[in-house]
Amino acid sequence: MGRVATVLLLASVLAACASRPVGVLVPSGTAGGASEVDLLVATTRAPSTEPGVLFSGERSDELSLTEIVVSIPPEKSRTVGQVQWPKKLPANPEREFSTVSVTPLKGKDDAQSWLKGNLPKSRRVLIFVHGFNNRYEDAVYRYAQIVHDSGTDVAPVIFTWPSRASVFDYNYDKESTNYSRDALEDLLHRAARDPKVGEITVMAHSMGSWVTVEALRQMAIRDGRIAPKITDVILASPDLDVDVFGKQIQAMGKARPKFTLFVSRDDRALNLSRRISGNIDRLGQIDPTVEPYRTQLETAGITVLDLTALKGGDKLNHGKFAESPEVVQLLGNRLIAGQTVTDSDVGLGERIGAVTLGTAQTVGSAASVAVSTPIMIFDPRTRANYGNQVRRLGQSVENTVGSTVAP
Template sequence: MDKSAGPFRCIVIAALLAAALSGCAGRPEGVLVPAAAGAAETKGISKVDVLVATTRRPSETPGVLFSGERDKTPSVTEISVSIPPDSVRKIGEVQWPKKIVADPTKEFATLSVTPLSPQRASEWLRGNLPKSRRVMVFVHGFNNRYDDAVYRFAQIVHDSGTDVAPVLFTWPSRGSIFAYNYDKESTNYSRDALEDMLSRLSKDSQVSEVTIMAHSMGSWLTVEALRQMAIRDGRVAPKITNVILASPDLDVDVFTNQFSALGPKHPKFTLFVSRDDRALNLSRRISGNIDRLGQVDPTVEPYRTEFEKAGITVLDLTALKGNDPLNHGKFASSPDVVKLIGNRLIAGQEVTDSDVGLGERLGAVALGTAQTVGSAASVAVSTPISIFDPRTRRNYAEQVDRFGRAIGNTAESAIVP
């Protein structure tokens, strides 16, 4: 066997194992078809309205709305999502519809989809700002379809109870484990659009504060857009006060340079890391074996000193055991963590290991001179990434079932450092 095939074989084996464990096979496509009128009138059902900006190309498939391909002109859409009663769902999870026409009493459902012009998008924003006049922008990670991003962010907004106007920025991800490089280039493709959106939000006189939360590869896009803004305008817009990077898929050396380019008047940064993040371990292996920011140990040098100098707060959740086999989305898989940390951040309270007992309960470590995250933040993040796109899942379902038992320790060694 060609030895050069070894690393690729390890990645494929790991992907197959993760797909077998994820339990995501069978999810229908096209769930963004609006449900019948009155579908969300049942007692206990909640509604979340999200403003969605995207650089994806529109799809001709009903209920898909936007594909994983790139479009020259950004689009904006208002999407209303219903969430089933808390009595029938677990906090931190998306109850995906089993059929195209969802059952709102048990599953997430789409209530309305409304394309918006730039002027109407501004009107939506002003009509949906809470008393705090804060906006939260969410940027998803690698391997996310449009509907993945919409439903996940709706869950984040609902479960955290965050007092913000929710704005989602979704970039052209093909939703496939085999499209890593395409997805990475799509983040580069989308930098200008994200920077422009953030600038518009910051210049709106009705907006008081903007918090950005990015997951995985979306962290690269977010920091790059802020870096461009700082270079173009001399600093990051003052209204952008908080940046939260969850499981950031970022080369630590590159992040150092990006952060430096933001200048002294930069937003507060908070990182959520986990040293046993297997998805980031795979990313490290295919990216020159350089540590990814989301899997560093913040208690060792040089990281500890550098984080403290920069005033970056780091929460290390390595000791937290979640239901995610890749350990890439621990926050969402632990309802207690979502509510505990989310409530404190929303209230504008400082988050450290001592005052909330994280050191004992979760094994988290808080570092940084500021020791705070900010008032508009939420810490729920995307749950385990869906390893295979639907077409690949159909092609490989039987192979995974047969092969899963055989790979055993071999696959485990491929994804554990």
């Protein structure tokens, strides 16, 4: 019954998405006070003849490049972390996301011209790879929202692979990621070889994590290393078999990018994926505080942000990384720029993360005192610092309320 309920829930979410108007990528302008996000969109999808759709869920032999400018409505008309989809077409740019322009790019020269015009002073490029059950326009608008709401200083590039956008086409989508890994590897190579680019962060969601990690693994095997300019990899709700991920990481060698994971044990989409994938844990659902994951993550130097306690508007708990204002701010202010998350970024919530990781064995009433934000952090490089913070916190609680927190 649990499996049936999950499938029905997924189907209901899909039905809600299907109620949106089709063809939102037909340009409909912008409005006063709106913001614009200029994206470079690379895809292995086949072109669509349907106006405003641009690309379907079928596969193409060629990598297509398109510049798309998306208008984000004024702040007073929207909630951070949400895409305000048009209720009808043309979109109302004062209240809804709208498309400003669509420009097909032809070849390397056009792509370099876009990069020259959009590369910020940081010289950092952010390449985003979407997940399962995404139409082309879903990926474009969601990424525009992430770029805008995070306020990150990057040249935004999105890689979108052929998804049929149906919960019943899971296997097709998975094979489409395999089909697209060479193209993503090539895109990463192109970006890394451009002398204007300083550093590259790759961020992937859900099933997009598979094609991302596979492309990086292939690069390491072909070239003997991953391009040094690729400094950071962020995997949000990664739909990856944990055993396979361990082998992929090993194949990358020691000189690999810094990996950060967003996990949530209440992710219903990954729960279904686990059931249809041999009942093996998915990387995006692990508890980083328990063995064998704790030691494995520590050995690999992988940082984990546990969002389980974070509440969001996503019924499947699968998109918290993009829908939570706190997490989006972390993405823009720290993680995309390759920086370590600290006290000032998250607050006391990370101390409770350190407590559950074993720096103190008994929390007692410290939990109710310390939790100010439900994001727990497991960062092997700063655990000693967290341990000292927790000991101080425990002593303070002991002195105040008489509870005992073991060091």
